[in-house]
Each structure stands twice: as C-alpha cells, then as structure tokens.
Amino acid sequence: MSEILLFNKPYDVLSQFTDGQGRKTLGDYIDKPGFYPAGRLDLDSEGLLLLTDDGQLAHQLSHPRHKQPKTYWVQVEGSATEHECALLRAGVLLKDGKTLPAKIQLIDEPELWLRTNPVRSRQSIPTSWLEITISEGKNRQVRRMTAAVGLPTLRLVRVAIGPWQLQGMQPGDYRLETVHLPQTKPQTRKSNQSRRNPSRKKPKQP
Structure with a gap:
C-alpha cells in the first residue's frame, strides 16, 4: 500500500522543488518530505x-x-473542425517521429479557473477547445501536434492521468490517495535436477 499525491500545478510553476533562477516551484505549494514528481508538466502548462x-x-x-x-x-487558435481532429487521431509526423493514434474530440469551453497570465485574445481570430488523450510522452507533444495541423495551442490543462483526475481542485491544491500495488511474485529458477531426465540407468550388475 502506497500513497500518491495529486497536485493541480498552476501556470508558470516548475515541476520540481528547487530552482536557481528564483522561479516558482513545487516547494512553494507542497510540504511533504520524500514526495517527488512521477513525470512532469511544462512550465506553461497547467x-x-x-x-x-x-x-x-x-x-x-x-x-x-x-x-x-x-x-x-x-x-487552440483557429476554428478546429472534424478534419483536423481526424488528422490528430491518425497520428501526425513530428521531427522525432510520427505520434501514435490519439483520442480527439471537439468540446465546448470548459469551466476553468482564471489563469494568472491571461491567454492572448484577438477578436479577428476565433479559438476552439479540444479534449486530447495520448498514451506516449514526446517533449511538448500536444503543442507540437496541434501546431502540425495549423492550430497553435494557447492554453493546455491536464485533467487526468490514467484513473486519477483533477476533480475540481483549484490551482495549488493537492490531495493524497492510497494506492494498492499488485504483489509481484519472485521468479524462481528451476533446479538442474528438474531439467534432467528423471529416469536413470541402473548400474550394471557385477
């Protein structure tokens, strides 16, 4: 039985506990000695x-x-259509290879907190919202995927990892959950005796 900490990382916060440049880190929000991030989230992602x-x-x-x-x-910037969604679902070619098929759907603007650094808005250019689920972790993958189909990312919020979800946490909030890890059985090697032929020749009679 282990513990996992779910944290809603705010915008412009590093996914680490220390920084030599004076930027905000996990240490500004979390006081749980011994806990370290399993994975990361970019500075400009939430x-x-x-x-x-x-x-x-x-x-x-x-x-x-x-x-x-x-x-x-x-x-994303621009009016996303089912055409762009289909391209993203099939996988797009990036400099470090083609992405795996992803789950993509157009969604209405979700109810989210106001970001500390507001997203730029231009009246002449509309924006759209997508829900994107991926199962790999290329560097800044989602941003590069949307850009590859002509839809630059303006704001990116991760809402779920596997079975774990934000569930209404505000930026800077965290909660602990208990995780039951499956027991792994130690591998046992078969003895040499078991690999031998059990039938042995009887010694010759004198």
Whole structure:
C-alpha cells in the first residue's frame, strides 16, 4: 500500500522543488518530505501532476512500458473542425517521429479557473477547445501536434492521468490517495535436477 499525491500545478510553476533562477516551484505549494514528481508538466502548462514517495510506484507511473493515458483540455487558435481532429487521431509526423493514434474530440469551453497570465485574445481570430488523450510522452507533444495541423495551442490543462483526475481542485491544491500495488511474485529458477531426465540407468550388475 502506497500513497500518491495529486497536485493541480498552476501556470508558470516548475515541476520540481528547487530552482536557481528564483522561479516558482513545487516547494512553494507542497510540504511533504520524500514526495517527488512521477513525470512532469511544462512550465506553461497547467493541471494534474502526480507525486509519490514510493520508488516502485514512481517507476510504474513514469516508465514507458507502463505509460498511463493522459487527457488534456486544449485551447487552440483557429476554428478546429472534424478534419483536423481526424488528422490528430491518425497520428501526425513530428521531427522525432510520427505520434501514435490519439483520442480527439471537439468540446465546448470548459469551466476553468482564471489563469494568472491571461491567454492572448484577438477578436479577428476565433479559438476552439479540444479534449486530447495520448498514451506516449514526446517533449511538448500536444503543442507540437496541434501546431502540425495549423492550430497553435494557447492554453493546455491536464485533467487526468490514467484513473486519477483533477476533480475540481483549484490551482495549488493537492490531495493524497492510497494506492494498492499488485504483489509481484519472485521468479524462481528451476533446479538442474528438474531439467534432467528423471529416469536413470541402473548400474550394471557385477
């Protein structure tokens, strides 16, 4: 049984506890010794970040083999259509390879907190909202995906990682949940005796 900490990372906060440049970090919000982030969220992105004090759990959350699907609400510049959504679902070609198929849908503007640094707005250019779920973790992947189909990202909020969700937390809030890790059985090697032929020749009679 382990503990996991769910944190709603505000905009312009680093996903680490220290910084030599005086920027805001997790240490400005979380006072839980021994807890460290399992994964990251960019400085200019908001929303759900997971932390744990259990090494095995951290490995399961961040290792590529156990990648948890991540869901984002994304405000983009321009009028997104089903055409762009279809392109994103199929995967788009980035400099570091083609993205895996993603779950994409157009959504109405969600009810969110006001961001400390407001999103730029231009009356002549509309904006749209997408819900995007990906199961991989290329650097700044969602922003590069939307840009590749002509929809630059203006605001990005992660709302879920696997089964964990923000559930109404405000920026800077966190809560603890208990996680029951599956018990892994130690691997046992078969003895040499079990690999031998059980029938042995009887010694010759003198």
